[in-house]
Amino acid sequence: MFRNAQIYRLPKAWGISAEQLAQYLAPQTFTPADNMDMQSQGWIPPRESSNGLVHPVNRQFLLRLQTEKKILPSSVINQVTRERATELEEQQGFPPGRKQTKELKEQVTDELLPRAFTRITSMWVWIDPVNGWLVADTSTPARAEEALKLLFKAVPKFPLETLRTVMSPAAAMTDWLASDEAPNGFTVDQDTELRSTAESRATVRYVRHTLEADQLRQHIETGKQCTRLALTWADKISFTLTDALAVKKIALLDVLKEDAGAVGKNDDERFDGNFALFAGEMGHLLAALVGALGGMLNESEAA
Known part of the structure; x- marks a missing residue:
């Protein structure tokens, strides 16, 4: 099921049930990004046939983190901003200053966001509370950190540790x-x-x-x-x-x-x-x- 594994440790026999974990994660349920958001992230049911955010099998928990990102290249924003700056210079007789340029760029970004393409990705997270493992299916620690930040925010005193071994x-x-x-x-x-x-x-x-x-x-x-x-x-x-x-x-x-x-x-x-x-x-x-x-x-x- 997983192609990659970023590995972390939990206490063995961690006393949490699937129902408790699902309750903690409920406020972080994924909702699509609105017109003015660059990104939205949250938990979705691992199985489409189920509404549960935690899928338990033999005391093993499966989670799925979904991320929606707007694809709005900076080159496009900069090009439109330059065009607007040229128009503004013609109107006021002098080029816009740094503050005006920054405001133009923010305005252009807000205008383009509703028309931006979106990319949706998801990441599996496996939690083994019996033997004390948490594994994120990603090749980069940075992507795993996205899931961990949500878990630390959702679960009180989440007892996660970095896996360290005697030999490197x-x-x-x-x-x-x-x-x-x-x-x-x-x-x-x-x-x-x-x-x-x-x-x-x-x-x-x-x-x-x-x-x-x-x-x-x-x-x-x-x-x-x-x-x-x-x-x-x-x-x-x-x-x-x-x-x-x-x-x-x-x-x-x-x-x-x-x-x-x-x-x-x-x-x-x-x-x-x-x-x-x-x-x-x-x-x-x-x-x-x-x-x-x-x-x-x-x-x-x-x-």
């Missing part, structure tokens, strides 16, 4: 490549990136290329560290791990695709079955990944 992903991935040995349960695939820690930031990338241990060691010996590495876990899920502890390019392998295809008789059952399958396997993957990185930095607090 860069150090661990570099060690795996240098030793030509992946952690237990994982295999190294054919994509990686190594970047110099020196000012030059020299970078070497391998894409669908056999990773030769001797070549990789040479790069590492010259001061490069691994910043992203393609891995497969338990022959079930392939993904790319980054030095920022983000998981990208998530793909279910054939064994899980077969399980997903056999789940449910109708759309609702298949949706729930696929979500349950994803949450279960992804939860195991995250636990294994944290273990491969030496465990959580503040294990006692995270527990």
Whole structure:
């Protein structure tokens, strides 16, 4: 279900129900942007057949954040503003000053907004209150922050923390490549990136290329560290791990695709079955990944 994962921690056995969470999120329900708004953002039902903002399956919660943005290029605003400024100069006999130009630009923006195109995007958020995970399906932390800001505003004393591990992903991935040995349960695939820690930031990338241990060691010996590495876990899920502890390019392998295809008789059952399958396997993957990185930095607090 997810292609990417920005990963955060919640306390294990976090005592919140789907009904409570839905009540907290209700004031943030998505409403379309009006003529004068550049953007509108809020929660929508994860399933079109349901009105609930929180979709629970086996104590796993699925949310969906929707964003509507007006597409109004600055080049268009600036062009129309220049035209208006020329007209104003002809009328008053001298060019408009900085304040007048700013007011013209604001006026032009207000006039063009109702005619602007809109772009609507959505983002999945998975919350596992049992094992203490929150995962946003986005490749960038900035997009995840949009969802987190709403959650912090909606949920009283929202106990979210950044995931931190004993070993940094860069150090661990570099060690795996240098030793030509992946952690237990994982295999190294054919994509990686190594970047110099020196000012030059020299970078070497391998894409669908056999990773030769001797070549990789040479790069590492010259001061490069691994910043992203393609891995497969338990022959079930392939993904790319980054030095920022983000998981990208998530793909279910054939064994899980077969399980997903056999789940449910109708759309609702298949949706729930696929979500349950994803949450279960992804939860195991995250636990294994944290273990491969030496465990959580503040294990006692995270527990």
